[in-house]
Amino acid sequence: xxxxxxxxxxxxxxxxxxxxxxxxxxxxxxxxxxxxxxxxxxxxxxxxxxxxxxxxxxxxxxxxxxxxxxxxxxxxxxxxxxxxxxxxxxxxxxxxxxxxxxxxxxxxxxxxxxxxxxxxxxxxxxxxxxxxxxxxxxxxxxxxxxxxxxxxxxxxxxxxxxxxxxxxxxxxxxxxxxxxxxxxxxxxxxxxxxxxxxxxxxxxxxxxxxxxxxxxxxxxxxxxxxxxxxxxxxxxxxxxxxxxx
Amino acid sequence: xxxxxxxxxxxxxxxxxxxxxxxxxxxxxxxxxxxxxxxxxxxxxxxxxxxxxxxxxxxxxxxxxxxxxxxxxxxxxxxxxxxxxxxxxxxxxxxxxxxxxxxxxxxxxxxxxxxxxxxxxxxxxxxxxxxxxxxxxxxxxxxxxxxxxxxxxxxxxxxxxxxxxxxxxxxxxxxxxxxxxxxxxxxxxxxxxxxxxxxxxxxxxxxxxxxxxxxxxxxxxxxxxxxxxxxxxxxxxxxxxxxxx
Amino acid sequence: xxxxxxxxxxxxxxxxxxxxxxxxxxxxxxxxxxxxxxxxxxxxxxxxxxxxxxxxxxxxxxxxxxxxxxxxxxxxxxxxxxxxxxxxxxxxxxxxxxxxxxxxxxxxxxxxxxxxxxxxxxxxxxxxxxxxxxxxxxxxxxxxxxxxxxxxxxxxxxxxxxxxxxxxxxxxxxxxxxxxxxxxxxxxxxxxxxxxxxxxxxxxxxxxxxxxxxxxxxxxxxxxxxxxxxxxxxxxxxxxxxxxx
Numbered sequence: 001x002x003x004x005x006x007x008x009x010x011x012x013x014x015x016x017x018x019x020x021x022x023x024x025x026x027x028x029x030x031x032x033x034x035x036x037x038x039x040x041x042x043x044x045x046x047x048x049x050x051x052x053x054x055x056x057x058x059x060x061x062x063x064x065x066x067x068x069x070x071x072x073x074x075x076x077x078x079x080x081x082x083x084x085x086x087x088x089x090x091x092x093x094x095x096x097x098x099x100x101x102x103x104x105x106x107x108x109x110x111x112x113x114x115x116x117x118x119x120x121x122x123x124x125x126x127x128x129x130x131x132x133x134x135x136x137x138x139x140x141x142x143x144x145x146x147x148x149x150x151x152x153x154x155x156x157x158x159x160x161x162x163x164x165x166x167x168x169x170x171x172x173x174x175x176x177x178x179x180x181x182x183x184x185x186x187x188x189x190x191x192x193x194x195x196x197x198x199x200x201x202x203x204x205x206x207x208x209x210x211x212x213x214x215x216x217x218x219x220x221x222x223x224x225x226x227x228x229x230x231x232x233x234x235x236x237x238x239x240x241x242x243x244x245x
Numbered sequence: 246x247x248x249x250x251x252x253x254x255x256x257x258x259x260x261x262x263x264x265x266x267x268x269x270x271x272x273x274x275x276x277x278x279x280x281x282x283x284x285x286x287x288x289x290x291x292x293x294x295x296x297x298x299x300x301x302x303x304x305x306x307x308x309x310x311x312x313x314x315x316x317x318x319x320x321x322x323x324x325x326x327x328x329x330x331x332x333x334x335x336x337x338x339x340x341x342x343x344x345x346x347x348x349x350x351x352x353x354x355x356x357x358x359x360x361x362x363x364x365x366x367x368x369x370x371x372x373x374x375x376x377x378x379x380x381x382x383x384x385x386x387x388x389x390x391x392x393x394x395x396x397x398x399x400x401x402x403x404x405x406x407x408x409x410x411x412x413x414x415x416x417x418x419x420x421x422x423x424x425x426x427x428x429x430x431x432x433x434x435x436x437x438x439x440x441x442x443x444x445x446x447x448x449x450x451x452x453x454x455x456x457x458x459x460x461x462x463x464x465x466x467x468x469x470x471x472x473x474x475x476x477x478x479x480x481x482x483x484x485x486x487x488x489x490x
Numbered sequence: 491x492x493x494x495x496x497x498x499x500x501x502x503x504x505x506x507x508x509x510x511x512x513x514x515x516x517x518x519x520x521x522x523x524x525x526x527x528x529x530x531x532x533x534x535x536x537x538x539x540x541x542x543x544x545x546x547x548x549x550x551x552x553x554x555x556x557x558x559x560x561x562x563x564x565x566x567x568x569x570x571x572x573x574x575x576x577x578x579x580x581x582x583x584x585x586x587x588x589x590x591x592x593x594x595x596x597x598x599x600x601x602x603x604x605x606x607x608x609x610x611x612x613x614x615x616x617x618x619x620x621x622x623x624x625x626x627x628x629x630x631x632x633x634x635x636x637x638x639x640x641x642x643x644x645x646x647x648x649x650x651x652x653x654x655x656x657x658x659x660x661x662x663x664x665x666x667x668x669x670x671x672x673x674x675x676x677x678x679x680x681x682x683x684x685x686x687x688x689x690x691x692x693x694x695x696x697x698x699x700x701x702x703x704x705x706x707x708x709x710x711x712x713x714x715x716x717x718x719x720x721x722x723x724x725x726x727x728x729x730x731x732x733x734x735x
Binding site for chain 1: 498499500501502503505506507508509510512513516522526529530557558559560561563604605606607610
């Protein structure tokens with residue numbers, strides 16, 4: 001059974017989680033999704049988890065982006081058919097889980113866990129038990145009780161779309177929450193504005209040209225060929241992006 | 246059998262080690278603990294290995310933080326009940342191994358290894374053989390012959406503790422070698438000083454507040470909520486930290 | 491069967507590829523070679539793949555350094571005895587494959603793949619099928635049709651060698667395409683020049699001394715003990731390096 005890890009805690013702490021998982025289920029298959037999600041950036045974590053889930057038929061996804069660790073925020077497990085999500089109740093799973101259809105939700109018992117590292121002491125053992133078809137210590141809660149979070153909808157006003165930057169990848173490509181299909185558009189982020197065209201893929205742009213493409217996840221993406229569009233626009237995740245078309 | 250890798254060599258060189266391990270034992274389970282330990286920082290490597298070992302029931306831990314590679318420093322294997330350590334004899338395993346109880350020590354034969362990469366040519370094959378319950382080319386040496394290293398003890402002088410920075414994690418949290426339980430304290434690193442309180446977990450601090458928590462490894466940790474305590478104090482691993490309580 | 495991944499796409503996108511691979515072959519063994527190859531740096535990717543292949547007896551190597559994704563550049567699979575290469579036809583596999591001896595080459599069908607992410611939609615499923623001894627949708631092409639790329643040969647002119655920087659590792663060690671065995675040499679990169687001696691390994695240099703060693707891959711390597719030779723010379727991959735001996 002596959003257990004994925006999407007965390008902001010770095011590789012060293014994540015290794016402690018892996019030790020816990022393998023001690024309970026030596027046959028688990030662990031996938032490191034990321035250990036350098038921007039510290040405490042729940043929205044970025046939610047986007048990453050939303051992006052990867054379609055490609056795992058059956059998996060247990062652990063997230064550790066957890067500013068509320070050790071407080072009264074719940075530790076939860078969410079069941080969606082063949083997929084489990086295990087982590088903090090801060091909305092990080094919501095977009096991915098809502099798309100799959102949430103069937104059940106559980107509050108995990110925290111017991112004597114370190115109040116600064118539930119990833120290791122609560123989520124990892126719970127996921128390992130689930131991977132063995134065993135039940136962690138939990139109680140069922142209502143599906144409506146889990147914390148919600150969404151990426152927002154890009155808003156259309158006449159020939160303008162007001163969207164949001166969901167994710168900036170390591171190329172500096174800007175993934176937005178818009179799904180505009182226009183062939184030409186003017187993009188504005190903060191005080192920089194640029195007229196761009198849509199192309200099928202990066203290779204159809206000129207070197208240094210900024211273009212729109214359809215991202216691999218189906219969103220409108222702004223990219224600079226062999227350059228960094230996010231640097232050009234000084235764009236950050238969460239920024240408003242205005243698109244005139 | 247689990248083989249963990251804690252190195253400062255980067256992912257690309259580590260992949261060569263994985264090829265060697267899988268060629269000898271295709272069923273090995275490799276855990277990447279870290280490949281970006283600070284170059285040549287044996288103390289950081291020792292702290293990382295010390296931190297993870299309690300969570301692996303049975304494993305072979307390889308370390309490659311090895312400024313003395315190719316010189317007369319020994320290549321060693323250390324046995325502690327169900328745990329093996331394989332790597333350079335520079336003290337990197339000592340805190341973890343001493344805690345577990347060292348049973349045997351061996352000097353590995355170096356043979357025709359590349360003098361710049363024993364990780365690939367000596368440690369990886371030795372660990373892979375051990376994972377198959379086979380013996381590498383080695384000779385037993387005295388347990389007292391292996392190089393020692395310790396984190397030092399925080400020193401208490403009246404209402405002052407003189408401690409040391411053991412590790413700075415990716416949040417900028419400062420893990421120290423103190424285990425002070427005071428509720429209030431004044432912390433001084435270099436020329437910055439700050440009065441802080443102890444909280445159970447980060448989430449109980451105000452945004453930007455610096456607090457003391459018990460680290461997930463049981464040490465006194467100085468953290469800034471949604472900020473970077475290490476940047477605030479300009480703290481580096483190895484720094485002296487004075488705590489007045 | 492081992493499937494390695496050498497990419498410039500970052501961990502998050504790579505996780506989508508892993509989901510695809512495990513969905514097709516749950517028993518695949520995935521090795522993360524690197525996910526932070528310098529964006530679009532085909533030469534760096536080629537060097538990394540060339541360096542690791544000798545240590546994998548039998549493997550399928552996927553590369554995703556793919557500035558031409560979605561254009562008319564071919565997606566290919568190359569067979570070399572027990573080794574497969576699967577990725578873009580941009581030369582990234584050529585040095586490794588030519589050394590092993592290329593037996594067959596195939597053009598992969600792209601079908602309805604996302605034009606911005608063939609790694610996930612073309613290479614990952616093709617590699618997963620090959621790991622099950624199944625055939626992806628492809629057509630055989632001539633071995634001579636695949637794109638070539640080489641590291642160049644260091645050129646000898648009397649007592650001077652004109653070489654090239656192939657790779658800079660995370661220590662700042664400069665790996666060149668020369669194989670000079672001289673005991674003393676003068677090294678010039680751009681406008682910095684330095685007389686250095688050859689040592690067997692880093693530990694035989696003085697702290698801060700720049701020396702020549704034989705790299706773990708058999709090339710001439712310029713290193714600074716406990717320092718960064720690449721910073722000293724302001725060296726970049728691809729730079730010309732002149733060596734007077």
